[in-house]
Amino acid sequence: LIYSQNYSELTRSQLIDIMEQTLSKRRFKHILRVEKTALKLAERYEADYEKVSIAALAHDYAKEKPDEEMRDLIISENLDLDMLQYGSNIWHGPLGAVLMKNEYNIEDDEILEAIRYHTVGSPRMSKVAQIIYVADFIEPNRSFKGVEDARELAETDIKSAVAYISRHTISSLVKRNTRIYPKSIETYNAWAVKNK
Numbered sequence: 001l002i003y004s005q006n007y008s009e010l011t012r013s014q015l016i017d018i019m020e021q022t023l024s025k026r027r028f029k030h031i032l033r034v035e036k037t038a039l040k041l042a043e044r045y046e047a048d049y050e051k052v053s054i055a056a057l058a059h060d061y062a063k064e065k066p067d068e069e070m071r072d073l074i075i076s077e078n079l080d081l082d083m084l085q086y087g088s089n090i091w092h093g094p095l096g097a098v099l100m101k102n103e104y105n106i107e108d109d110e111i112l113e114a115i116r117y118h119t120v121g122s123p124r125m126s127k128v129a130q131i132i133y134v135a136d137f138i139e140p141n142r143s144f145k146g147v148e149d150a151r152e153l154a155e156t157d158i159k160s161a162v163a164y165i166s167r168h169t170i171s172s173l174v175k176r177n178t179r180i181y182p183k184s185i186e187t188y189n190a191w192a193v194k195n196k
């Protein structure tokens with residue numbers, strides 16, 4: 001896959017090198033698996049390969065930044081201050097989008113949205129964002145209970161896979177007595193609730 005559409009000033013191999021230098025080995029291998037998984041979904045659902053590749057490789061860019069640096073950025077970048085009540089699991093998506101834009105001039109809204117919402121989803125997600133949300137959950141190393149069901153749904157109907165993952169996320173957060181970020185509930189209400 002050669003980037004030819006200028007969504008990024010980087011080549012794919014430069015982007016991979018940046019991620020390898022920034023992330024732990026474990027996390028670096030994860031983003032490569034997410035890219036592979038996401039590109040298969042892009043083929044299946046006819047999404048833009050380049051956008052999907054960039055978003056997949058960059059989605060966890062901010063994941064391993066120190067909490068203090070993340071807090072400072074949430075304030076200086078005027079992000080939702082309510083996020084500060086949650087943890088870095090909630091911060092790294094929105095911050096990854098901001099940092100890829102600031103540091104590497106990625107401007108494409110579908111790419112940035114896919115990075116921003118990959119953890120909590122959003123009531124409205126582009127096909128690229130749906131693919132990253134699903135690929136992050138089903139990549140081959142994931143072993144959550146239910147991941148096989150999500151993999152099967154992803155092969156036939158990406159939207160039902162998004163719904164399944166949103167429901168699974170909310171339900172496992174509840175089981176673990178973990179604080180739920182309101183956007184996760186908005187995603188659940190938009191994607192996973194039966195219409196009355």
Ligand code: GDP
Nearest residue numbers: 060063089118119120136169178179180181184
């Ligand atoms: P990863 O970065 O590849 O590990 O995956 P994600 O970014 O998708 O998720 C990171 C973690 O955030 C997972 O353990 C999710 O269960 C968790 N998470 C997702 N939604 C919420 C939420 O609303 N609140 C909290 N506290 N955690 C969440």
Ligand code: FE
Nearest residue numbers: 059060118119
């Ligand atoms: Fe993540």
Ligand code: FE
Nearest residue numbers: 118119136137
């Ligand atoms: Fe995820």
Ligand code: FE
Nearest residue numbers: 030059060136
């Ligand atoms: Fe991830």
